[in-house]
Amino acid sequence: MKISIVGTGYVGLVTGTCFADTGVNVTCVDIDEKKINNLKKGIVPIYEPGLETMIKNNVEKGRLHFSTSLKESLDQAEVIFIAVGTPPGEDGSADLSYVLAVASEIGRHMTQSIVVVTKSTVPIGTSKKVRAAVKAELDKRNADIPFYVASNPEFLKEGNAIDDFLKPDRIVVGTDSEDAEKVIRRLYKPFLLNNHPILFMDIPSAELTKYAANSMLATKISFMNDIANLCELVGADVNMVRKGIGSDSRIGNKFIYPGIGYGGSCFPKDVKAIIRTANSYNYPLRLLEAVENVNEDQKKIMAAKVKNYFNNDIKGKTIALWGLSFKPNTDDMREAPSKVIIKELVEAGAKIKAYDPVAMDEAKKEVEDSITYGQDPYDVLIDADALLLLTEWPEFRIPNYKVMSKLMNHKVVFDGRNIYDMNEMNENGFDYFGIGRSQKEVK
Ligand SMILES: NC(=O)C1=CN([C@@H]2O[C@H](COP(=O)(O)OP(=O)(O)OC[C@H]3O[C@@H](n4cnc5c(N)ncnc54)[C@H](O)[C@@H]3O)[C@@H](O)[C@H]2O)C=CC1
Ligand SMILES: O=C(O)[C@H]1O[C@H](OP(=O)(O)OP(=O)(O)OC[C@H]2O[C@@H](n3ccc(=O)[nH]c3=O)[C@H](O)[C@@H]2O)[C@H](O)[C@@H](O)[C@@H]1O
Structure with a gap:
């Protein structure tokens, strides 16, 4: 054939x-x-x-x-x-x-x-x-x-x-x-x-299935991001809530990880496109409009946390970033939330040093010229005032606290993917901020 x-x-x-x-x-x-x-x-x-x-x-x-x-x-x-x-x-x-x-x-x-x-x-x-x-x-x-x-x-x-x-x-x-x-x-x-x-169906149903699938997944993510933000306000831990709801087989435990907003070449584009299609039939997809709005806000949450931590003055602060691609195991920077976060931080006067295992070449084409790149994760921590984990690449999972403590100016970690153990961070002397995790535990 x-x-x-x-x-x-x-x-x-x-x-x-x-x-x-x-x-x-x-x-x-x-x-x-x-x-x-x-x-x-x-x-x-x-x-x-x-x-x-x-x-x-x-x-x-x-x-x-x-x-x-x-x-x-x-x-x-x-x-x-x-x-x-x-x-x-x-x-x-x-x-x-x-x-x-x-x-x-x-x-x-x-x-x-x-x-x-x-x-x-x-x-x-x-x-x-x-x-x-x-x-x-x-x-x-x-x-x-x-x-x-x-x-x-x-x-x-x-x-x-x-x-x-x-x-x-x-x-x-x-x-x-x-x-x-x-x-x-x-x-x-x-x-x-x-x-x-293999599901054979009529052509319009197949075409719509694709948008409905991506929209459903995007909805799960925005829903969890909304719940995560509520967790912070009420003193709950979204990791627990996620496990609590994810073990209900009707809900399922996949695609309910809160984070810094969904990115990539498809969810943002496809949610927009289906909203647009529905509008052309005079049927506003209110739920998906909300999904999109929540996502736009979520991309700004990390920068807001950093600013808040430094009393709204990050001018001249050096911020280290771990991860740039919109998700691990790809060099794709399309609609990566890291780009929004970098923009917010640079506009507020911060200096950015970033490391990503594979996406730095792509990032150089799309991101502010003013940011610098490191050779490895620890390179970017030299004199850093804060570390932001933006993409959950496996190599970031077990951080070397000793080296981090030696290199960083200030010991604070903002974890955009909730991959770190808050208590372990605190025990090693780091202030820690995840997504949807109670602020009460911060030292
Ligand atoms: N990236 C993903 O993970 C997924 C993407 N999709 C969909 O698949 C489609 C393709 O997406 P990607 O592979 O990410 O796109 P891409 O941007 O990586 O690749 C598209 C390729 O098409 C080529 N091209 C454009 N016009 C052409 C022409 N007239 N003749 C020959 N080649 C031409 C471009 O040079 C480019 O290499 C999109 O509709 C996307 O929504 C669906 C599922 C997953
Ligand atoms: O149409 C497409 O292009 C593809 O879009 C997504 O795939 P992809 O964008 O490659 O990556 P995902 O793993 O779905 O992640 C998308 C975004 O959602 C975020 N995400 C994912 C899962 C989750 O629980 N939480 C979360 O924030 C990721 O960090 C990432 O930014 C779909 O998962 C694929 O099924 C689909 O084919």
Whole structure:
């Protein structure tokens, strides 16, 4: 079987590599020549654990190819996945220009019947537009070639992408044709061996499922952030409350970790987009509007805690940051809450020294020039007046109190992910502030 994946980003590259791993012949296509040239040399553009080795293996076996030519990739391909970006437009709606440009290109170059699958996250009705864009190009050249469209949203998480793709909780496919269903079922069969279901449904339902899933997860996070803030006021510990509610199987213990607000390329964008879609039907999604508002406020909470601790005067203070990426195991800085926190602190006159195991190169492209970067976690603690833990990378989990005490000017830790033991911090002489943990225990 031969397939093509257009868009070689987080989703396209992982999708292509995982399909190649099952023996399918895959061509990953991108318009970014540098990216494709690098991939041909074995240089992977993103940090995703396990991906590099898997790519290398499949390239060596001759099953995984990289190209800038969509036209060439179409040769004998049975399925083509569209996995390009759908960034938010100015009004919050998803920008479909990349998706539709690919659809038109498919129509311009296809020579045999093919299933066109949209894997990008797209609003309801997009598959219709994809179908129309392909058809318009076929009509222009009087080509009567049958083709099918399908929607196959992706649910992988960055940092755990390969595992999520190989062992999905479910695969969602929206289609209106039995022929397309047959081809897609065959392609996904290797991932269904452990009884993970493949759910076929109508196309609008598949498209909406993706937004509903991300919105539900974002809602859980904002809910817990709201509860965490209440915990601080009433003297409760959100870690306890989280365990207390998470052990109710109806609620579940996943995605209820409070923190510094959800970030990344998807939750913020997708919550905005579904609100926008609903508004266009004159149906305000009040709950999700609140989810978004809580999240915006939550991103500012750490900076507020720091300012409050130093009596609203952090001018000239040196603040050390551990972690910059929006979550561990990725170098992705898109919508990272760290960017909001840095902005707030810099505006108040603080000097920032940051360390992240992999995201510093990405951060340098997006963050204030005034901040400096360290070689390792302890490097940034030299003369620091405070440490802020922003991303829960494993290497930050067990801090070396002796070294910290020696290096830091002032012993205070603000833990944006609640990974530290408050008592242990206090016993080692550190003032400690987590998220949603009673301030009473602070010395
Ligand atoms: N990043 C993630 O974890 C997830 C993303 N998604 C969705 O998947 C889609 C892709 O997201 P990412 O992989 O993060 O995007 P990305 O920004 O990492 O990659 C998109 C790629 O598409 C390429 N591209 C743009 N126009 C093109 C064209 N005409 N022809 C060929 N290539 C083209 C770009 O050069 C870029 O390399 C988005 O809709 C996103 O919402 C869904 C699930 C997870
Ligand atoms: O559509 C997408 O792109 C993807 O978006 C998320 O995946 P991702 O953004 O990679 O990462 P998550 O692990 O979901 O984390 C998102 C944000 O929420 C935050 N988060 C997550 C969980 C939690 O309990 N608390 C919390 O604050 C993380 O720190 C991070 O900033 C979804 O989890 C994926 O299923 C989906 O495919």
